Amino acid sequence: MKRSLKSPIGLSIFLIISLWLSINAPAGSTLFSFNAGIEVIEIPDFPIPVIPASWFFTVLALMVTAFSWLLSFQRKKVPLWLMIIFTLAIVLQILVLLFVGEMFPVTQTLQGSLALSVPLIFGALAGVLSERVGVINIAIEGQLLAGAFASALIASITGSLTLGLIAAAISGGLVAGILAVFSIKYVVDQIIVGVVVNVLIIGLTSFFYSTVMTRDLVALNQPPRFDRIDIPVLSQIPIIGPLLFSQTVIVYLMYLAVAVVYIALFKTRWGLRLRAVGEFPKAADTVGIKVFRTRYMSVMLGGALAGIGGAFFTLGAVGSFSKEMTSGAGYIALAALIFGRWNPLLATLAALMFGFAQNLQSILSITGSDVPSQFLLMLPYALTIVAVAGLVGKVTGPAAAGKAYIKS
Amino acid sequence: MNNVVKQIFNASSRLTALAILSAFLIGGLLIAFANEEVQITSSYLFSRPTDFLAAVWNSIFGAYDALFRGAIYNYKALDSVSMIKPLTETLTYATPITLAGLGMAVAFRSGLFNIGGTGQIIFGAMGAAWVGFSVELPALIHLPVAVIAGVLAAGLFGGFVGFLKAATGANEVIVTIMMNYIASLLLFYVLTTPLFQAPGAVNPISPEISETAKYWRFMGEDFRINASFFVMLAMVLVVWWLLNRSSIGFQFRALGHNPSASKVAGINIGITYVLVMAISGALAGLAGTSQVLGAEKYLTPSVAASFGFDAITVALLGRSKPFGVLAAGLLFGALRAGAVIMQANQKVPIDIVLIVQSLVVLFIAAPPLVRFMFRLSDPAKQAMKFEGAK
Known part of the structure; x- marks a missing residue:
């Protein structure tokens, strides 16, 4: 070596x-x-x-x-x-x-960090599924935002949290579908599509928020919120009990998603095929794996996950939709994905770390520390640059990510 | 001249026109869909369909009429200043958009993706603003010094990305995206420090730029249009010369076509990466100086507005050619200017601009989709022409 x-x-x-x-x-x-x-x-x-x-x-x-x-x-x-x-x-x-x-509230800080990390983790998983199959996903931000918007709207209209969550998954999947169609069928540069799709979704959600939603906020933007569910016994454990096992359904879904994505990707035949398509599509095609179908499926599945992550903003945390409420979370998720080297577990760890940095910033602004909060907020972005520059180990993505496959 | 006519009638231009048309059509449908009158009349659509159709027509026509009055010529205005102000506003918006778009175009032509327009505009604005309000210099020297400070700051900021790519292989897309956020946060931070914040101000805003450092508002203080517009026009020519006539430009384009071949041909790839990104960043920085020393007189956290994204779309729409970028910049400048009036008069949110803009780029990027939508015949021949036109 x-x-x-x-x-x-x-x-x-x-x-x-x-x-x-x-x-x-x-x-x-x-x-x-x-x-x-x-x-x-x-x-x-x-x-x-x-x-x-x-x-x-x-x-x-x-x-x-x-x-x-x-x-x-x-x-x-x-x-x-x-x-x-x-x-x-x-x-x-x-x-x-x-x-x-001063006093540093460990448990509360960790709780807040987890809450901030949930959409990041869902977003990073979306990125893993998409990039592992060979489609660079800059559009995580758009998928999160679409999920947040759709879940708030549908949950408000129907009064059903389940329907809200399903709507979030579908809309996230659809946004990923745009990315997939343009990058797979029309062979447009995936980075361009991703950047443009993000802006399209920011435009669409802001447009319909200002026109349709604000006309009747009570009926269209007041969704119910998920309650915290205490898991018996486990929630009584000191420190980790209240942190991990007294959470909303979306957080439990997140645990499940991390585990399922990891196992599916690395321990199943489906995952092996998916990664083969992302590393060397031609070889995958030769042995009979349907490259295009695998790409569409995986990208849209990832989008659905990001959509659910977006629902956390509205149904899990804030309780209503507001313009551009994801405010860059999709890009931090992208950073977590790269920092976590396209591995679901490491990406989750990175997302938790970034959530921690964000939460620390808000705690520091309360205690009135003289460290400028902007510098802590910069941390995920700066660390990502350090990571892609290779200063903390070699970071290489899937070989075929970013390259359209043209069947010959 | 003959060339221009040919350009207009070739297949690629027709696709561009159709892409823009489709984006406006879809935008119109969204406007109608979100319109209150349309929603009310749609509830009795089958008993009186004419009401519904009238409401649809009124909402779309009203919006695009306001867009036109806000962007080109306000025929409903009462005094001559208000009548011609829209056109000057369009040119004012087009200035930073085109400048930053030229920067992105230089990078695209060299095979690099500069997504960092926002960050580079911010650095340009910070550098220019600081010299503009804190240094005292005589009239004729102050403005150039401030502009150069901004261009240098942004050029170094951009060049750093090129350096990282050359030295470590770091992907410039990821780095520039992250640098955008770092620059935005840094701008917000410096605007809370005594170095940049206006004395006594509560908001994050800088002191006013000195008179000596401002671009000349040649149509008077009623209009925001200023001399940076001519700087922009000059830069279109400079970038055209750089890309098409200079040897550096040749190296840039060679790198864009085939990095390995350029290396074999003796081009120092590492230095070229740094140069490309530095020039790209410097042009975006120039956009920042036009904002802060021209259109606005203060440095605020929103100085980059959405110009960073606009620049990418403009470069794509203009196919990364300087004159194409200028045309696209004028179009999107008009959209920005018109949308302000559209929002005020017709209650159509300004976000519609983002939608139309991103749709234009998506359609431009996928010619088969546009051909499919308009049932254009002979796609194979069209495709060959399109390839040839590139």
Whole structure:
């Protein structure tokens, strides 16, 4: 294997930042609070002294970085778990430093992060299904937005959450259908179609919101909302109970979707064929796999998932539709997809991390921290650039993604 | 001249015209569908169908009439200023759209996708605005310095993407998309710092640009049209020269046609990537300077408006040729200007512009679809002509 020093160099850059943070760490301690209010067993808050903690994480990061240099000189790949440890160390260090002298509500932060991550995860899964089969999906934003709009409209008219969710899935699937038809049948550049479809959907939803919906907001934009469902026993577990098992149906659907997409993609014949089409369509065609049909199916299935993710905005969180309410979530989902290397599980992790960064920003703006919130919001985008530049391991997508297949 | 006539009557231009026509037709149907009068009359469609048809006609005609009055010539206005203002507004909107569109066209012709128009416009506007309000220079020097500052900022911002691609192979589409968000957030941030925020302002807005740094409003303060319009026209010629007559342009196009062959031919691909993206970004940055030093007098978070996306559509519609981009820029400038009046008079939301625009691009990109919709005969021959025209 060719020696690549990109990963250790990337880690070293972050290590220097970590070192600088530790040198300038203020004295004091940060209080970590784990209580959300519904558990049976209460965990006491515990204070962490800032300076030793900061140095601890810097040393941990230093060890990982040194190890990665060693591996790279031996021409070995830097494994993913090392990257994850490194990321966690830096994130925890920054948290301890950000909340010095204050209380950091761990459980509540994680709850909020999960809520922000749900549409990102659905969107990233849509991207996985689409790009693994060879169609670049820039249109995740449009699929989310269409799902949000359709679910709010249909759930308001019918009063049925189930119908709202189905409408979201169908509309997300249809938006993906536009992407599929133009990129598969008309062989238009997939990136162009994706960008244009996003704007088309922003235009359509905003247009009908301003004309039709606002005329009768009560009848057309007041959908019921999903209630939280406590799963017996599991929801009583400290920290993770209220976090994971006291959620709305959409979140449970999300767990299911992540598992199903992962298993279907990597453990079934269907998934193998799908990936074959995304890597080498000609070979797939030769052995009798229907390339076009597989592409349409997978792209639209992904769109349906993104649509459900969009419904989370209206039926799960806000309770009504507003113009451009997804505000770039589709692009963050795209970032999560790339950061997660087109793998459903890793993409989910990346989406959770991005959701965490977004949520941290809103918590910081409440506690009045002097870190400008814009910089935390930039994090997903900046990290994605770092990722595609190959500084944290090699990022390569499916080989045939972006290339139209022309049957000869 | 003969060339122009040929251009108008060849198959590719006919498809372009049909694509624009279809987009407007669908836009009209949406306007009718969302119209309150149409919805009311449709409830008794079968007893009095004429009411329904009249309502449909009124809604569509009313909207497009307002669009025309807002974009070209307001024949209903009472004074001469209001009558000719629409046309100048069209040209004002067309200026940044075309400039940024030229930037995207340079990248497209070189085989690179620059989706980062928004971010580059923002950087151009930030650079120009900062020199414009915080530096004091004599009249004739201030404006060029401010413009150059904006162009440099955006050129470096764009060139960085080219550098990343050359050095690490990072996909420029993903990087530019992410850079758009970074630039927007950065703009919002700097507008809350004393460096950029107007003293005493609560909103994120910069101080007013100094008089010495503003583009000349040659039709008076009643009109927003300014000298940046001529800069835009000049840049159309410059980009035409660059792409078609200069040796750098030849390298750009060679790269766009076949990167491997260009490498074999001795073109330094890495440097060319950086150059392409820097020039592309610089042109988008010029669009930012025209916004902040010309049409508007302040830097605000919405300085890039939707020009970043407009630029992509304009480059596609103009088939990445400078004069095509100019024509497309004028069309979309007219749409933007007209939509403002359409929203005010006919209550048709401005979002209809986005719909029409994206439909135009989708139809342009898929000639078979347009041929199918209009039942155009002899598709094979048409296709050959279309390939030939490219």
